[in-house]
Amino acid sequence: MDKKNRSKKNVNVLQSVNNAFRAIEVLTEVEEIGVTHLSQKLGIGKSTAFRILTTLEVWGYVKKNEDTSRYRLGMKFADIGAIVLDRLEIVNYARPYLEQLTSQFNETSHLGILEDNYNIRFIDKVRGTTMFSMKSLVGGTTPAYCTGMGKAILANLPSSRIESYLQNVKLERFTPNTITDKDEFLEELGYIRDRGYSIDNEENELGLTCYGAPIFDSSNTPIAAISVSGSTPKMREKKDEMIQGVISAARSISQLIK
Numbered sequence: 001m002d003k004k005n006r007s008k009k010n011v012n013v014l015q016s017v018n019n020a021f022r023a024i025e026v027l028t029e030v031e032e033i034g035v036t037h038l039s040q041k042l043g044i045g046k047s048t049a050f051r052i053l054t055t056l057e058v059w060g061y062v063k064k065n066e067d068t069s070r071y072r073l074g075m076k077f078a079d080i081g082a083i084v085l086d087r088l089e090i091v092n093y094a095r096p097y098l099e100q101l102t103s104q105f106n107e108t109s110h111l112g113i114l115e116d117n118y119n120i121r122f123i124d125k126v127r128g129t130t131m132f133s134m135k136s137l138v139g140g141t142t143p144a145y146c147t148g149m150g151k152a153i154l155a156n157l158p159s160s161r162i163e164s165y166l167q168n169v170k171l172e173r174f175t176p177n178t179i180t181d182k183d184e185f186l187e188e189l190g191y192i193r194d195r196g197y198s199i200d201n202e203e204n205e206l207g208l209t210c211y212g213a214p215i216f217d218s219s220n221t222p223i224a225a226i227s228v229s230g231s232t233p234k235m236r237e238k239k240d241e242m243i244q245g246v247i248s249a250a251r252s253i254s255q256l257i258k
Helices: 003-009 015-029 035-042 046-058 076-086 089-105 148-154 159-168 182-195 232-237 239-257
Strands: 062-065 070-073 108-114 119-126 141-143 198-201 208-216 222-231
Touching: 015 035, 015 046, 015 070, 035 046, 046 062, 046 070, 089 108, 089 119, 089 222, 089 239, 108 148, 119 148, 148 182, 148 198, 148 208, 148 222, 159 182, 198 222, 208 232, 208 239, 222 232, 222 239, 232 239
Parallel strands: none
Antiparallel strands: 062 070, 108 119, 108 222, 119 141, 198 208, 208 222
16 A cells, blocks of 8 residues: 555544655655646645645755746755764664775775665765765665665565565566566575675676675664675675675674674
């Protein structure tokens, strides 16, 4: 059931507030949007859409382009996002290890979590010095099944959670290497679980390879993952060393959390 239908069934949801959040989610999917288009996307009247956008603009959550009369997300979200990330303890625990990995290999390192919508959300990043790096933004999301961090977490979930994931997610192809067959994907998760690390073999972006490892809490539940990513030739040159570095860092972070 989608968010719109769920909210309609909850008598405690204020429809005006609900529509405002729906508008915000639409704005995350487009660079800019006009009043008419937003009203169509939300199935509400133009006057209602206009009032929602105006209210969000007053509070700094959207910005109006005076040249096009279209709206985009405001910088207020960046401020709030920074506060949220700063309050996540795991970011503070993991940051030194991300910096160490990036310093050692000159490649970009990431920290990510699996969200309820089955995507990986990047919650920290230390950029490498190489020209080629993963297209990622802290706070942004990407499908879990075709990323090193996503597969590292999924592989260590209970079988019932994995089955639920596969029932709710379509394995769409991003590159020729993306795994789109469910049986093959389950086999891949088995390999990851056995060896303790994952490999994104150009499954999300051509030319990009990623090595990931899970982070566990005190109940041995995978709550996050870290990864190192870069151009495939460079990643393959130091494959074993990088994998051991990622595994060691993930284990150290897990010990701090426990």
